[in-house]
Amino acid sequence: MEPEAQAAVWMKSRAAVWSQWIAQSQSPSRQLTVEQAHHRVERYRAIARDLTIARKLAPRSAATTALESLYRSSHLRIDAAARHSVSSLLRLFGDEIPEVIATLRPTILWLALLMLVGALTGGWLISTYPDLISLIASQEMINKVQHGELWTDNLLSVTPPALLSVTILSNNIFVSITAFCAGVLFGLGAFYIVAFNGLMLGAMFAFTHQYGMDGALLRFVSAHGLVELSVICVAGAAGVALGESLIRPTLPTRLESFQFAASRVGRVLLACAILLIGCGLIEGFISPNPGVPFLSRIVIGICWWVLMLLFLSGRLFRQRQAKSVVADASSNTHSIPPGPIAQV
Amino acid sequence: MDRQQLRIAGLTGVEITLDIAGAGSRSLAFIIDWHIRLLGALAWFLLVSAIGISTHLNAATRSVAAIVIVPALAIYLLYHPILEIFTRGTPGKRMAGVRIVTRQGGTPSMGAMLIRNVFRLIDSLPFLYVAGLVCCLFSAQHVRIGDMAAGTLLILSDVESEASLGRLSAQLTGSKLAPNVIEIVNELLRRWHLLDTIRRDKVARLVLGSADTSLTAEALAPLGDAELYRRLKALYGT
Numbered sequence: 001m002e003p004e005a006q007a008a009v010w011m012k013s014r015a016a017v018w019s020q021w022i023a024q025s026q027s028p029s030r031q032l033t034v035e036q037a038h039h040r041v042e043r044y045r046a047i048a049r050d051l052t053i054a055r056k057l058a059p060r061s062a063a064t065t066a067l068e069s070l071y072r073s074s075h076l077r078i079d080a081a082a083r084h085s086v087s088s089l090l091r092l093f094g095d096e097i098p099e100v101i102a103t104l105r106p107t108i109l110w111l112a113l114l115m116l117v118g119a120l121t122g123g124w125l126i127s128t129y130p131d132l133i134s135l136i137a138s139q140e141m142i143n144k145v146q147h148g149e150l151w152t153d154n155l156l157s158v159t160p161p162a163l164l165s166v167t168i169l170s171n172n173i174f175v176s177i178t179a180f181c182a183g184v185l186f187g188l189g190a191f192y193i194v195a196f197n198g199l200m201l202g203a204m205f206a207f208t209h210q211y212g213m214d215g216a217l218l219r220f221v222s223a224h225g226l227v228e229l230s231v232i233c234v235a236g237a238a239g240v241a242l243g244e245s246l247i248r249p250t251l252p253t254r255l256e257s258f259q260f261a262a263s264r265v266g267r268v269l270l271a272c273a274i275l276l277i278g279c280g281l282i283e284g285f286i287s288p289n290p291g292v293p294f295l296s297r298i299v300i301g302i303c304w305w306v307l308m309l310l311f312l313s314g315r316l317f318r319q320r321q322a323k324s325v326v327a328d329a330s331s332n333t334h335s336i337p338p339g340p341i342a343q344v
Numbered sequence: 345m346d347r348q349q350l351r352i353a354g355l356t357g358v359e360i361t362l363d364i365a366g367a368g369s370r371s372l373a374f375i376i377d378w379h380i381r382l383l384g385a386l387a388w389f390l391l392v393s394a395i396g397i398s399t400h401l402n403a404a405t406r407s408v409a410a411i412v413i414v415p416a417l418a419i420y421l422l423y424h425p426i427l428e429i430f431t432r433g434t435p436g437k438r439m440a441g442v443r444i445v446t447r448q449g450g451t452p453s454m455g456a457m458l459i460r461n462v463f464r465l466i467d468s469l470p471f472l473y474v475a476g477l478v479c480c481l482f483s484a485q486h487v488r489i490g491d492m493a494a495g496t497l498l499i500l501s502d503v504e505s506e507a508s509l510g511r512l513s514a515q516l517t518g519s520k521l522a523p524n525v526i527e528i529v530n531e532l533l534r535r536w537h538l539l540d541t542i543r544r545d546k547v548a549r550l551v552l553g554s555a556d557t558s559l560t561a562e563a564l565a566p567l568g569d570a571e572l573y574r575r576l577k578a579l580y581g582t
Binding site: 004007008011012014015016018019022023025044045048051052061062063065066067068069070071072073075076077078079080081163166167177178180181182184242255258259262263266267269270 | 354355356357358360361362410411414443445446448449450451452453454455456458459462463465466489492493494495502506507508509510512513514515516517522523524527530531
């Protein structure tokens, strides 16, 4: 038989199956049973087999092109990451993020030191050259302080706490993401953002000190500031890790190394976002509230910081994770039908 | 211009060819999405204004401004992250015929989508995604920095080819025509309006003549363009 005739016979013989595949490929893919998933994998293999034959018998035919397309879309459906379950989230927060934090710990400490140096520098600069405050603070803020008022005073009478929280937490998340992404500039961007935040903090304290309002500022930041600044250091450390992957690639190419580092340390941003949501809520509801005493603010600030340490070290999740694993194991044991091992 | 392709081994070992979307397709998708999110944000703004909230705006009621502005900004800024993380694409990408895949040709994870979107911050610098566009133009697989970080790329989706297999197999089972003739008719009908009239009529007469031997060249010669198209469609059964 000639190749063309052979191809024609083969195509005719497969046409009904292809129609079936097309119909099946258009059905929604969510919530498959094990049997359906198994069937899908078998279909993927069958498409690959037909594609190989089509490429050989009729390489430039429309059928081959269409089979190529069907194979591609089947591949996309098969080669997909598992959906996130509760246990995978517990694994993320209990193991994966703490593991990354552990590797980033020296960088976080260095960045905290950098922030401190920045704060001291900012404080010294404004104490020595008070006019420089116009480079850091807006004219409105300067005027308020000069009139014996903090820019945070009466915040709650202007904006409801919930909206204030949303505005603050979105701004903080933005700063953290910037600190992370700026790491792409060989880590220098992250250093700059951390140092600049420290400089601003020191400068603002020095400026308010000149008008005897540094105590009020400390009172405002005491409940949320510790965690907020720590999170900026953590996000900055993740950014530095990105930069390091470009400077000293651990994989054959810089691109691969960068991608690996981004996917590994990027998880930390999720933890940072959660912590900053907490900070936003504190900053919106507690910090501007004049009715909350200073001691309570200090206690909240320290407790929130300890909670952050437990969260980032994974201790908050390990016990639950262990319970979840035990529950999974026991449910698996029940589902195993009695076989030779059970009989032994 | 030839499309840039990426060849990868499928899970069965059979090679897959992916058509990489260039800067043009990506820009088109972005422009569509940009309009959708801008219109969405504007719609919110106008809707809230229309129901009279904005008429009471003044310096003392900034919270009202926040009710108008914050959700509108959220629509504008969270459009890409939310849609890409939860639906693996955006309306603009679907309309432009592109989709996001991993470098291995698979569906990206939620984490990869998150990283891809976080890096929009860098790609959008200094304005209107100039950094992303420049990176796209000069990188090997036309990817922006976010794609590099997430290990993703944009490919051209080919829904039409898949649909053509459905049509072809239906023809193969229901028609007495040879598969190669069906393919030619299929292709000719698909590209009918793109072809030169004289040439397409010539090919149509050849195809109709070979499909039905009772039709002579003399019988086919007087048939006009519209009649040839009608007969081809009848032959194809559509």
